[in-house]
Amino acid sequence: MSAAASAAKAGVKRPRVTLKLATSLDGKIATPTGESQWITGARARAIGHELRGVHGAILVGAGTVQADDPELSARGEEPPARQPLRIVLDSRLGVSLESQLLKTVAFGPVLIAGCAGAAPAARKDLETRGARVATFPRAGRGVDLGALLDYLGGLEEPVDSLFVEGGGQVAASFVEANLVDRMEWFRAPLILGEDARAAIAGADALKLSDAQRWKRISVRELDADLWETYERA
8 A cells, every 4th residue: 555545544634835945036046057056155054954943844856866965954053853854755766875865864764755666676775774665646747745745744743844945846846736835935146047947947827817926924134145935825
């Protein structure tokens, strides 16, 4: 039975989803070659770690793990007593066994969220390294995100808040599925141009009437950067 099926029970409360973006002024997260460290400054990055620490889970896509090999820990001035669950969306369960995430499983739990039908051998290898693996139906760009949220809300220790960090395809998937409740947007004063990688790579509205509307609830200066917070309009 898939994780989605086992979590499909009455009363499951999905976690609240926050999408975090760190972009140039023109909404880009990396150069055309993938260079992204660092678009925003040190203060913005420090706030990002603080935000990680107040969420129950952090999520990125397999492409981000492959490109940046992040640890995804919350490393603020006052780290949380317990690290958030670290989640990778990886429909094929292809996360490198030598990734920093799997090397630091003892530091904080790791969940690899794949699609039903992924190779059993890949699942066994990940579980041998200490990761939790759950599979879900395929939908849209990959994993059925609604089923994933149901699963997280139905855990023995439910996840009440999810911090989505990227990349662009993952951000677009959550936006397209209408699952984002809040956005924390860090904007740096530089222009990367048309061919740079978009923060939300898709989710196109063909008409203005179809566009998702957001309400900005705060804007703060962080040295040269801006930190904007949005909620659903």
